[in-house]
Amino acid sequence: MVQLQKLTKTASAEDIRNAIDLDGACILEDVISHAEVDQLMTELMPFVECTSYGKDAFTGTLTRRTGALTARSPACRPLITHPDILKGANEFLLRFTKKIQLHLTQTIYIEPGQGAQLLHRDRYAWDKHLPASVEPQFNTIWALTDFTADNGATRVVPGSNKWPWQQEAKAAQICQAEMTRGSVLLYSGSVIHSGGENRSDTARMGLNITYCLGWLRQEENQYLSCPPDIARTLPNDLQKLLGYTHGNYALGYYSDPYAEGELGTDIHPPEHAVGSRTKADIDTFNP
Numbered sequence: 001m002v003q004l005q006k007l008t009k010t011a012s013a014e015d016i017r018n019a020i021d022l023d024g025a026c027i028l029e030d031v032i033s034h035a036e037v038d039q040l041m042t043e044l045m046p047f048v049e050c051t052s053y054g055k056d057a058f059t060g061t062l063t064r065r066t067g068a069l070t071a072r073s074p075a076c077r078p079l080i081t082h083p084d085i086l087k088g089a090n091e092f093l094l095r096f097t098k099k100i101q102l103h104l105t106q107t108i109y110i111e112p113g114q115g116a117q118l119l120h121r122d123r124y125a126w127d128k129h130l131p132a133s134v135e136p137q138f139n140t141i142w143a144l145t146d147f148t149a150d151n152g153a154t155r156v157v158p159g160s161n162k163w164p165w166q167q168e169a170k171a172a173q174i175c176q177a178e179m180t181r182g183s184v185l186l187y188s189g190s191v192i193h194s195g196g197e198n199r200s201d202t203a204r205m206g207l208n209i210t211y212c213l214g215w216l217r218q219e220e221n222q223y224l225s226c227p228p229d230i231a232r233t234l235p236n237d238l239q240k241l242l243g244y245t246h247g248n249y250a251l252g253y254y255s256d257p258y259a260e261g262e263l264g265t266d267i268h269p270p271e272h273a274v275g276s277r278t279k280a281d282i283d284t285f286n287p
Contacts, residue, residue, distance in 0.1 A: 002158050002175045004185075009084065016088035016186060020138075024161030024191025025177070031084070032182045036075070037144055040207065043073040044144075048109050048205075060195065062114035068225040069105035069207075070234070070242065076105065079142060080209055081238055088186060089138040089211045096134050098248055099214035102222055102241045103137060107144075108195065110152040110204045116197040119155065119169055122210070123189035125219045128165060135161075136216055137189025142207040143181045152198035153178045154185055154206070160192035214247035232274040244274045 005019045005026045019026035047066045054060040069076040079085070080102060093100050123136050130136055147153035153176040157169040169192055176196055177185045187193060189212075198204055212218065222242045231239050239245070246252050252270045259266070 002173060004156060004158060004175060004177060006179075011084075013084075013087040013091035017091045020092060020161075020186060020188050023158040025156045025158065025185060025187035025193070027177060027179050027183055027185055028084075029183045030180065031082070031184050032079070032142070034182060037181050039075045040073065040079075040144055041205070043075050044069070044107055044207075047072055048107055051109075057115075058118050058120075060110065060114050060117060062111040062198075063117075063195065064109040064111075065106050066109070067104065067106045067220055069107070069209075070102070070222070070238070071226040071230045076207070076209075077234070077238055079140075079207065080105065080241060081235070085140060085184070085186075092138045092188070093135065093211065093213060096136070097213040097215060099245070100138070100211045100241075101214050101218060101243050101247065102220075103139075103210040103212040103218050104208065104220035105225075106208045106220070108141070108206045108208055110195055110198045112198050112201050112203065114152065114195075114198045116152075116155065117194035119157070119174075119192050119194045121160075121190055121192055125189075126216065132165075132190070134213075135188055135190060137210055137212050139187050139189065139210040140208070141177070141185040141187075142209070143179050143183050143185075144205040144207055145203070146181050147177055147179045147183075147185075147204060147206070148200070149176050149178060149196070150198075151200040151202060151204040152196040153204070155194045155196050156185075156187065157192040161188050161190040163192070211241075215251060218243065228273045234274075239271070239274050244270045246270065 007028050009028050009031045048064050051064040051066045054063050155174050157173050253267050255266045
């Protein structure tokens with residue numbers, strides 16, 4: 001029976017990269033405390049309860065997906081910038097980019113009776129335009145409830161990150177990411193996976209936080225989900241992950257449409273929109 005590697009929360013970034021390079025996914029056990037999970041649930045459930053079910057079999061007609069978590073939940077922010085997760089993400093993705101960025105945030109709340117989701121690769125967000133040699137994503141699903149075989153633990157096909165596009169998984173090649181709440185599933189954009197079937201009598205809730213290459217379009221539009229008036233209240237490192245920084249030289253600059261008759265440059269680095277006007281920002285951007 002195939003299984004995912006389970007690493008301790010002290011695993012090195014190199015260990016994480018090696019595990020994901022090999023299998024496409026791994027589990028870090030007990031990364032956050034039950035008290036931290038409880039706080040997340042307290043902040044998130046009011047938004048989840050107001051969220052409609054998915055509209056089709058893929059999004060799940062008994063599944064609620066709730067986003068804009070950077071803006072909505074202060075307790076989510078330390079997870080987005082968790083140092084061990086970011087070390088792993090950078091180790092995995094900086095082979096293909098100079099910077100990484102936040103791709104999406106969402107809770108995935110799978111209720112009893114929800115069938116298994118269609119197996120897929122998350123990199124299909126960009127269709128099949130990226131070459132297979134470029135890995136665009138580093139993804140996480142934090143377990144806010146226990147993930148079990150019965151309640152819909154994420155299905156993963158280890159090693160499928162190295163398969164040809166057209167190869168399909170057989171039942172014997174699929175495992176489930178069973179883990180205790182507070183643990184986190186780490187997986188690439190190329191590995192085949194899906195939400196599992198919930199055969200239990202309780203909901204399964206995960207927190208999906210994903211990262212992508214700094215030169216790609218994000219799946220969740222972070223500038224609308226967390227606009228400048230909110231982003232300017234956040235720590236600088238989180239602002240930059242949202243995309244309020246250059247993805248590469250000249251990627252992301254803007255001109256102020258409301259400025260009239262002001263003397264000076266008309267082109268600004270994105271940091272200016274959220275109140276970061278350091279000399280380094282200005283000196284490193286002069287197209």
